């Protein structure tokens with residue numbers, strides 16, 4: 001039976017810049033349109049006949065792979081934690097997109113704050129599931145206001161007192177008068193594979209996992 005080429009889902013944005021050198025070392029070359037900013041294509045052939053690439057939003061990579069629309073993908077562990085899809089196997093930490101997910105609040109609030117007395121907090125975040133689970137484990141009910149970016153504005157404008165967001169250098173927090181008060185988890189990008197595809201197209205997918213692992217080991221050495 002003819003099978004369609006394997007589909008590798010890649011996130012647009014900052015991870016893409018870090019993942020392209022990994023693909024080059026593995027020997028995957030997307031068609032020229034992939035690098036053309038003017039191109040409106042979303043699905044690309046590669047130099048490998050059995051491999052195509054799709055470019056989607058970072059949160060959607062996990063969804064495309066979990067539902068089998070793509071067999072392989074690269075996604076931040078923040079996204080994987082938020083969705084917690086049972087259909088995803090994540091065999092490899094690629095060591096890119098490193099940051100952490102943290103609770104932050106205005107510097108002025110920190111001195112007066114007494115976390116042990118909280119019973120309810122309102123938090124602006126892109127990660128409502130991670131946030132609710134983190135606070136629930138501490139006996140606190142978190143009311144989450146979902147934002148998709150520029151979260152650091154929310155406390156200064158009175159939307160909420162705290163945010164849960166990604167932090168890397170800390171420059172965005174500092175520039176907006178916020179400080180990190182708790183680190184929820186370290187984050188990095190993972191190779192993800194659809195579990196059903198791993199059974200039905202085992203040889204091809206295992207070979208790709210091995211190639212990604214080889215290149216990741218070589219980069220770390």
Ligand SMILES: Nc1ncnc2c1ncn2[C@@H]1O[C@H](COP(=O)(O)OP(=O)(O)OP(=O)(O)O)[C@@H](O)[C@H]1O
Nearest residue numbers: 013014015057058059076077078097098099166168
């Ligand atoms: N400051 C950072 N340092 C390192 N990695 C980061 C940082 N911010 C985000 N990431 C990683 O990159 C992924 C995508 O982040 P990015 O900011 O490009 O997404 P986005 O702008 O929210 O994407 P989209 O526009 O697709 O919603 C995150 O899920 C995370 O794993």
Ligand SMILES: O=P(O)(O)OC[C@H]1O[C@H](OP(=O)(O)OP(=O)(O)O)[C@H](O)[C@@H]1O
Nearest residue numbers: 149150165166167168169170171172173
């Ligand atoms: O600690 P830093 O090095 O300052 O990085 C943290 C920032 O990076 C991410 O945002 P991004 O730049 O992706 O923009 P976004 O607000 O569109 O998500 C994250 O949401 C923080 O705002």
